[in-house]
Amino acid sequence: MKPSSRIERDRERRITDFVRAGEELFFEKGYHNTSIEDIARRADYAVGTVYRYFTSKENLFEEMLFGKMTNYCEHMQRVFKAVAAPEEKLFQGVRAKLDFFEKERRFFQLFVEEIAPMAAGAHAVIVSQRCLELKESCLQNWVKLLRQGVRSGKFRRMDCEKMVLALEGAMHEVMREHVLHHPRRSLAELEPFLCDFIRSAVFIK
Amino acid sequence: MKPSSRIERDRERRITDFVRAGEELFFEKGYHNTSIEDIARRADYAVGTVYRYFTSKENLFEEMLFGKMTNYCEHMQRVFKAVAAPEEKLFQGVRAKLDFFEKERRFFQLFVEEIAPMAAGAHAVIVSQRCLELKESCLQNWVKLLRQGVRSGKFRRMDCEKMVLALEGAMHEVMREHVLHHPRRSLAELEPFLCDFIRSAVFIK
Amino acid sequence: MKPSSRIERDRERRITDFVRAGEELFFEKGYHNTSIEDIARRADYAVGTVYRYFTSKENLFEEMLFGKMTNYCEHMQRVFKAVAAPEEKLFQGVRAKLDFFEKERRFFQLFVEEIAPMAAGAHAVIVSQRCLELKESCLQNWVKLLRQGVRSGKFRRMDCEKMVLALEGAMHEVMREHVLHHPRRSLAELEPFLCDFIRSAVFIK
Amino acid sequence: MKPSSRIERDRERRITDFVRAGEELFFEKGYHNTSIEDIARRADYAVGTVYRYFTSKENLFEEMLFGKMTNYCEHMQRVFKAVAAPEEKLFQGVRAKLDFFEKERRFFQLFVEEIAPMAAGAHAVIVSQRCLELKESCLQNWVKLLRQGVRSGKFRRMDCEKMVLALEGAMHEVMREHVLHHPRRSLAELEPFLCDFIRSAVFIK
DNA sequence: GATGAATGAGCGTTCATTCAT
DNA sequence: TATGAATGAACGCTCATTCAT
Numbered sequence: 046m047k048p049s050s051r052i053e054r055d056r057e058r059r060i061t062d063f064v065r066a067g068e069e070l071f072f073e074k075g076y077h078n079t080s081i082e083d084i085a086r087r088a089d090y091a092v093g094t095v096y097r098y099f100t101s102k103e104n105l106f107e108e109m110l111f112g113k114m115t116n117y118c119e120h121m122q123r124v125f126k127a128v129a130a131p132e133e134k135l136f137q138g139v140r141a142k143l144d145f146f147e148k149e150r151r152f153f154q155l156f157v158e159e160i161a162p163m164a165a166g167a168h169a170v171i172v173s174q175r176c177l178e179l180k181e182s183c184l185q186n187w188v189k190l191l192r193q194g195v196r197s198g199k200f201r202r203m204d205c206e207k208m209v210l211a212l213e214g215a216m217h218e219v220m221r222e223h224v225l226h227h228p229r230r231s232l233a234e235l236e237p238f239l240c241d242f243i244r245s246a247v248f249i250k
Numbered sequence: 251m252k253p254s255s256r257i258e259r260d261r262e263r264r265i266t267d268f269v270r271a272g273e274e275l276f277f278e279k280g281y282h283n284t285s286i287e288d289i290a291r292r293a294d295y296a297v298g299t300v301y302r303y304f305t306s307k308e309n310l311f312e313e314m315l316f317g318k319m320t321n322y323c324e325h326m327q328r329v330f331k332a333v334a335a336p337e338e339k340l341f342q343g344v345r346a347k348l349d350f351f352e353k354e355r356r357f358f359q360l361f362v363e364e365i366a367p368m369a370a371g372a373h374a375v376i377v378s379q380r381c382l383e384l385k386e387s388c389l390q391n392w393v394k395l396l397r398q399g400v401r402s403g404k405f406r407r408m409d410c411e412k413m414v415l416a417l418e419g420a421m422h423e424v425m426r427e428h429v430l431h432h433p434r435r436s437l438a439e440l441e442p443f444l445c446d447f448i449r450s451a452v453f454i455k
Numbered sequence: 456m457k458p459s460s461r462i463e464r465d466r467e468r469r470i471t472d473f474v475r476a477g478e479e480l481f482f483e484k485g486y487h488n489t490s491i492e493d494i495a496r497r498a499d500y501a502v503g504t505v506y507r508y509f510t511s512k513e514n515l516f517e518e519m520l521f522g523k524m525t526n527y528c529e530h531m532q533r534v535f536k537a538v539a540a541p542e543e544k545l546f547q548g549v550r551a552k553l554d555f556f557e558k559e560r561r562f563f564q565l566f567v568e569e570i571a572p573m574a575a576g577a578h579a580v581i582v583s584q585r586c587l588e589l590k591e592s593c594l595q596n597w598v599k600l601l602r603q604g605v606r607s608g609k610f611r612r613m614d615c616e617k618m619v620l621a622l623e624g625a626m627h628e629v630m631r632e633h634v635l636h637h638p639r640r641s642l643a644e645l646e647p648f649l650c651d652f653i654r655s656a657v658f659i660k
Numbered sequence: 661m662k663p664s665s666r667i668e669r670d671r672e673r674r675i676t677d678f679v680r681a682g683e684e685l686f687f688e689k690g691y692h693n694t695s696i697e698d699i700a701r702r703a704d705y706a707v708g709t710v711y712r713y714f715t716s717k718e719n720l721f722e723e724m725l726f727g728k729m730t731n732y733c734e735h736m737q738r739v740f741k742a743v744a745a746p747e748e749k750l751f752q753g754v755r756a757k758l759d760f761f762e763k764e765r766r767f768f769q770l771f772v773e774e775i776a777p778m779a780a781g782a783h784a785v786i787v788s789q790r791c792l793e794l795k796e797s798c799l800q801n802w803v804k805l806l807r808q809g810v811r812s813g814k815f816r817r818m819d820c821e822k823m824v825l826a827l828e829g830a831m832h833e834v835m836r837e838h839v840l841h842h843p844r845r846s847l848a849e850l851e852p853f854l855c856d857f858i859r860s861a862v863f864i865k
Numbered sequence: 866g867a868t869g870a871a872t873g874a875g876c877g878t879t880c881a882t883t884c885a886t
Numbered sequence: 887t888a889t890g891a892a893t894g895a896a897c898g899c900t901c902a903t904t905c906a907t
Binding site: 670674705706707708709712 | 871
Binding site: 487611614617620621622623624626627628629631632645648649652655660 | 692816819822823825826827828829830831832833834836837850853854857860861865
C-alpha cells in the first residue's frame with residue numbers, strides 16, 4: 046500500500062464525517078440556523094478542521110448537496126440504462142424515485158419540500174452550477190424516455206420537455222404533501238395514484 | 251372625505267413602498283442576504299422608518315407574502331365564484347393563474363421558483379399560519395371543483411385531493427421553467443399545453 | 456390680566472404635566488427604560504412638544520429631580536427656621552424627613568433606595584450641580600444644628616460634618632429597608648428607633 | 661500539574677481582564693454608557709471575545725459584581741469567624757471594612773458611592789439574586805454579633821436588625837464622602853470617628 | 866495536520882432628536 | 887405652537903473565518 050493511500054483514506058473519512066454532520070444539521074435546522082461550530086461539534090472535530098476540507102460553509106453545503114444529487118442520479122440511472130419498453134420504464138422510474146426518497150426522506154425535504162412553495166421553516170438554498178447540470182441531465186433521461194414512447198406510438202404526441210417538468214412537478218408535490226402530513230407512512234403508497242396519473246397524462250387513449 | 255384620509259393614504263403608501271422594496275430584494279438576494287438597511291435604502295427611507303410600519307424584518311416579509319397571497323386568492327376566487335360548468339371552470343382557473351402571475355412575476359418567483367427545487371440563491375422562507383391557511387383554502391376550491399366534475403360524470407373518478415396537488419405541482423413547475431428561461435415571453439403561451447395536460451389527466455376518455 | 460399671563464400659565468401647566476409624567480415613569484421603570492415617547496403619551500402630548508419645554512430627556516429628568524429636591528429642602532427648611540432648642544429640632548428634623556418621604560415614597564425610592572447599594576432594578580441617575588448644591592445646603596442645616604447643640608453643651612463634642620453624614624446614612628438605610636420590605640406600613644413607625652439611635656449617638660451621656 | 665492548568669489559567673486571565681475593564685468603565689461612565697466595544701477595547705480584545713467568556717453584557721456586570729461581593733464577604737468572614745469578644749469584633753469589623761475598601765476603591769464606588777444618593781453619572785444597577793443573598797448573609801453576621809453583645813450585657817438592648825442597617829448606612833455614607841472628596845487620603849483616617857460613633861450607638865452608657 | 870481562541874464585519878433593532886406641516 | 891413621521895447613530899450580539907500553537 047502506498048503511504049498516501051492511508052492519508053487519502055483518512056481525508057475521505059473526514060470529508061464524509063463533516064458531510065454527514067452537515068446533512069443532519071442542515072436538515073434539522075436549515076442552512077442559516079446551522080453554524081460551522083454546530084457541524085464541527087456534531088462531527089467531533091474542531092472548528093478549524095472543517096476549513097482543511099472545505100473552503101467555506103457554503104462549500105460544505107454544496108458538496109453535501111452534490112453528493113446526494115449524485116446518489117440520486119445514479120439511482121435513477123440504473124432504471125434508464127436498463128433495457129425495457131418505454132411504458133414499462135416510466136413506471137419503473139416512478140418506483141425508483143419513490144424508493145430513493147423513501148430512504149432519503151431528510152434529503153427529500155431539502156430537495157423538494159422544505160424548499161417547496163409555502164413550506165414552513167427558515168432555510169437557505171445554495172445551488173451550484175454542477176448541481177443544476179446534474180439535475181438537468183437527470184431530466185433529460187425522462188425526456189428521452191418520453192420521446193421513445195412517442196416514436197413507438199405508445200405515448201401521445203406531446204411537448205416532451207414540458208411534459209417531464211409537469212410530471213416531476215406533480216410527483217414532487219404529491220410526495221411533498223405525503224411526507225409532510227404522513228411522516229410515518231411509506232411513500233410507496235403513492236405508487237398507484239402516481240402511475241395512474243402518469244398513464245392518463247402520457248398514454249394514448 | 252374622512253379627515254384621516256390623507257394620513258391613512260400616506261401610511262398605506264409607505265407600507266407599499268417597503269413591501270415593494272422588500273419584494274424586490276428578497277427575490278434578488280433572498281431573505282437572509284437582504285438587510286433592513288438594504289430595504290430602507292431601496293425604498294429611499296431611513297432604517298428606523300421601516301420599524302414604524304413593521305415590527306421586525308420577519309414581520310415585513312410575512313406581511314408582504316400575506317398581501318400577495320391575498321391578492322392571489324381573491325383573483326382566483328372570482329373564477330370559482332362564477333357560475334359555469336366544472337370542465338369550463340377548470341380551464342378558466344388555469345387562465346386565471348397564468349394571468350395573475352403574468353403580472354406578478356416577481357411574486358411568482360418567490361411563490362414557486364426561488365423556493366422551488368434547485369433554484370439558486372441562499373434564502374429563507376418564513377411562512378405564517380395565516381398564509382398557509384390562505385393557500386389551503388385556495389386549494390380547497392380546486393378540490394370542490396373536481397368533485398363537482400366527478401359527480402356530473404364529466405371527470406374520471408379520482409382522489410381529488412391528490413389530483414389537485416398533482417395539477418398544481420405540474421402547473422407551477424412548467425411555469426417556473428418558463429419564467430426562468432424565457433423571462434420576456436408571456437405565460438399565456440403555456441395555456442394550450444397546460445389545458446391539454448389537465449384535460450388528459452382529469453377528463454373521461 | 457396680562458395676555459402673557461395666560462400663556463405663561465399654559466407653559467407652566469405643560470411643564471408640570473411632563474414632569475409629573477416623567478416622575479411616574481422614571482419611578483416605575485427607571486431612567487433608561489423610559490422613552491420620551493412614553494412620557495409624551497402618558498402626558499397626552501406629542502413627542503415633539505416635550506422638546507418645546509425641555510432641551511433633552513436628561514434635562515427633563517433633571518428638572519423633575521430639582522423640583523422634588525426643592526420641595527424636600529423647603530419642607531426641611533421649615534423645621535430649621537423655627538425657633539427651638541437644638542435637641543428638640545433634631546427630633547423634629549427626623550419627623551419632618553419621615554413625613555416628607557411618607558408622602559413621596561416614589562421619590563424616596565429614587566432618592567435613596569433604588570439608588571442605594573445592592574438594590575435591584577436597572578436605572579440611571581443624572582444629577583446636576585444645582586441638585587448637589589441643594590443637597591449640600593440641606594446638609595449644612597443639620598451641621599449648624601449639631602454645632603449649636605455642641606455649643607450649648609447638650610451634644611457631645613464631635614466632628615459635626617461627619618456626624619451629619621453618619622446620621623443621614625443611617626436614617627436612609629433604615630428607611631430604605633422599611634420601604635422595600637413593608638411598602639404598606641407607615642414610615643412613622645421608624646421614629647422611635649431613629650430618635651433613640653440619634654440620641655445615643657449625639658447626646659451627652 | 662494538570663495539563664489543563666495553563667489553559668485554565670489563560671481562561672481565568674481573560675475573565676479577569678474583562679472584569680477589570682468592565683469595573684473601570686462601569687465606574688467611569690455607568691452601565692448604560694459603557695458599551696461592550698468599550699470594554700473590549702479597554703481590555704485589548706475584539707468584541708466577539710467578550711462573548712466567549714460572558715453570555716451578555718448584563719452577565720459580565722453581574723459576574724464582576726458577584727466576584728467582588730464574594731471577595732468582600734470572605735474578607736469580612738475572617739473577622740466574624742475569629743474568636744473574640746463582641747465589643748472587640750465590632751471594631752475589627754470596622755477596620756476590616758475600611759481595609760477592604762482601601763484596596764478596592766473602584767469597587768467601593770460601585771458598591772456604595774456611584775450608587776448612592778445624588779451621585780453624578782447615568783447608571784444602571786443590575787443585581788442578581790445571589791448578590792443580594794451574599795449581601796444579606798453578610799449583614800446577618802453583624803446581626804449575630806450585636807445579639808451576642810446584647811446577651812453578654814455589653815451592648816444596649818436594641819432592634820439588632822435595624823441597628824445593623826443604621827450602622828452600615830452611617831459607615832458607607834461617611835466613607836463615600838471621604839472617598840469622593842479626599843481620593844488621595846486613606847480610609848483608615850475614618851477609623852476613630854466610626855469606632856467612636858458605633859461605640860456611642862451600641863455600647864451601654 | 867488539528868486545534869479552538871480570537872477576530873471583526875455585519876445585522877436587527879432602538880430611540881433621542883429634528884423639522885416640515 | 888403642536889404634531890408625529892422621519893432620521894440615523896449607536897448598541898448588543900453572532901458567527902464565518904483565520905492563525906498561532
